[in-house]
Amino acid sequence: MTASRPDAPTSLREQVYVELRERIIEAEYPAGTRLVEREIADELRVSRVPVREAMQRLESEGFLSVQPRRGAVVTDFGPEDAAHLFDVRENLEGLAARLAARHASPEELRELEELLARARRAAESGRLREAVAFNADFHRAVVELSGNPLLVDLMAPLDSRLRRLFRLTSAQSDGEPMCGAHEQLYEAVHDRDEAAAESLARAHVAATRTSALRTLENRWNQAG
Template identity: 70%
Template sequence: MPDTPGDAHQSLRDLVYVQLRERIIEGEYPAGRRLVERELAETMNVSRVPVREAMQRLEQEGFLTVQARRGAVVAEFGPAEAEHFFAVRESLEALAAQLAAQHATPAGLKSLERILTRTRKAAEAGRLRETVSLNADFHRAIVELSGNPLLQDMMAPLDGRLRRLFRLTSGPESTSPMCTEHEQLLAAIRSRDPQAAADLARRHVAGTRAFALSALGS
C-alpha cells in the first residue's frame, strides 16, 4: 500500500486511468460513447477526483474528446485518425528497428524471440485477443531495445492507440502474415543490419496501414 496520502491518491488515479483506457481499447466503451464522471466514479467505487484526472489524461492521449453539450465521449478511430497515426508510426518504428539492430543485447533478443514464439502459438490456436496483445508487446520491446530514452518517451503514448487499432482491425487472416513479418524483422535485428531492419519495419507498417484502412473503411 502507498506510504502517504499523496502516494495513495496517485496510485488510485493511475488505477482508474488504466482501467478506463483498457475498457476503451477492448471496445467495452466504443467510439461515441459518452462517459459521465459521476457515473464512472459510482461504478468504480471511487471519488470523482481520480476519475476526473484520469479522463483529462485520456483526453490528452486522444482516447477521449470533449463535445459541446455532451461532455467527454470516446474518440473515433476511423480512416482519417489511422492515417495520421501511421504517418507518425512509420518513421518512429523504422528508427526504433534501426537502433535496435545497433544496440540490442543478447537478453533483449531472447525476449523478442519469446514474444514471437508466444505470438505464433496464439495465432495458430485462434486466440485473437492474445495475439493482438503480444503483437503490441513485440513492437514495444523493439522500442526498448533501441536504447534511446527520448524515442521511448515519444512512443509510449502511441502504445495504447496501437493496441486499440489492432483490436479494431485485426482478424484471423492478418495474424499469419504479421508473424512472418515479425520473424523477418527479428532476423534483421539479430544480424545487426540497421538498414534492413529499418526497411522491414517501414514495409511492415505500410502493410498494416493498408490492411487497417481497408478494415476501417468497411
C-alpha cells in the first residue's frame, strides 16, 4: 500500500478533473490563480468540453469561484472554512473510529498497521509530504473500515478538502506527533475498544484543529 491519489480516473472527463484538482491541492495553482479553459485544454491536449465540465465540478466543490471579468479563479482556504470542516470531521470521524473498532477484520487491521509503519518511516526520515499523504490515507482507511456505506459516502466529498487543508498546514507541523496519535487510535481499534477509539479520534481532530487554525490565521494575517 502506498501513499497515492485516492482515485484512479478512467474517463477523460475524470482524468482532467483529477489533474486540475490535484494541482489546486498541491498549490501548483495557488489561491487567486485564474484558470483559462482554452489554455488548459491546449496544455492537456484535450477538447474544451472535459475542461469545462471539470471546472464546473470544481466550482461546485468549492475549489473554484467564477468572478465577473476574471472567470474561474482558485478559491482560498481560510480559517472559517477550516473551522466548518473540523466541526463535521470531529463527529463523523469519531463515529467511524467506533464502528471500525467493531467491524475491522484482522487482515484490514494489518493493512492499517502497515500504513502507520510507512507514515512513521517517512516522518522519521524527514519526508514530511510523504508522511502527510500516508496519514491522510490512514484517516480514509478508518472511515472505510467502519463498514457503513452511508458514512463512507458522507465523508467522500470532504476528502479532497481535507487533503488541501493538510497540504496548506503541513509545512509548519511535525509529522511524528500525528503518527503517535494515529498509533494510539490504531491500538484502540485493534483492541475492539469502541469508546476509546471514538474518544481518541475526536481528541485527535480537536488537536489538529487547534494547530491548523493557528497556521491558517498566521498565513491570512501575513497576507493581509
